[in-house]
Amino acid sequence: MPDCSENFESEIDDGKNKRLVKCKYCSSVILTPASATFSSFEYKLPLIKQNKGNVVNPETEDVLQFWVVNDMMTFYNVGFSNTVGSTKYLTCADCETGPIGYYDIPSKISYVALSRESNSYIIFHMIMLCNI
Numbered sequence: 001m002p003d004c005s006e007n008f009e010s011e012i013d014d015g016k017n018k019r020l021v022k023c024k025y026c027s028s029v030i031l032t033p034a035s036a037t038f039s040s041f042e043y044k045l046p047l048i049k050q051n052k053g054n055v056v057n058p059e060t061e062d063v064l065q066f067w068v069v070n071d072m073m074t075f076y077n078v079g080f081s082n083t084v085g086s087t088k089y090l091t092c093a094d095c096e097t098g099p100i101g102y103y104d105i106p107s108k109i110s111y112v113a114l115s116r117e118s119n120s121y122i123i124f125h126m127i128m129l130c131n132i
Helices: 121-130
Strands: 029-031 037-046 060-069 079-084 087-091 101-104 109-113
Touching (some): 087 109
Antiparallel strands (some): 060 109, 079 087
16 A cells, blocks of 8 residues: 555656656557646546447546647657547557547547556556545
8 A cells, every 4th residue: 555645746747757658568658758748637538448249338437647748749659549529549559459548639639548558557556545
């Protein structure tokens, strides 16, 4: 159990990711340090593993923490799904696992879920366990 008097600020430098952001499944680099901004809000992101019979209404989970990327060219390595409404889902370009986040077409902003990338494991669990 983490010491809840600590916080995740050691992983963030000037509001940006301090370390490489990597795929949780194959460790491919998604973002380089200082290329995304931390943000906390709720978004229903489809689960990575879906029931194959439920194509129309995919199962989702509430995701609360994201790395925000203002320019899609900032990514070191990422794939984009076909358009679903006003959204494209982000995948790892190497192992094609996803969604690891989403791209909002109207705003042209991308969001990578901390819970779906490897180097934010500490941040994600500190937030969830300590309610920070």
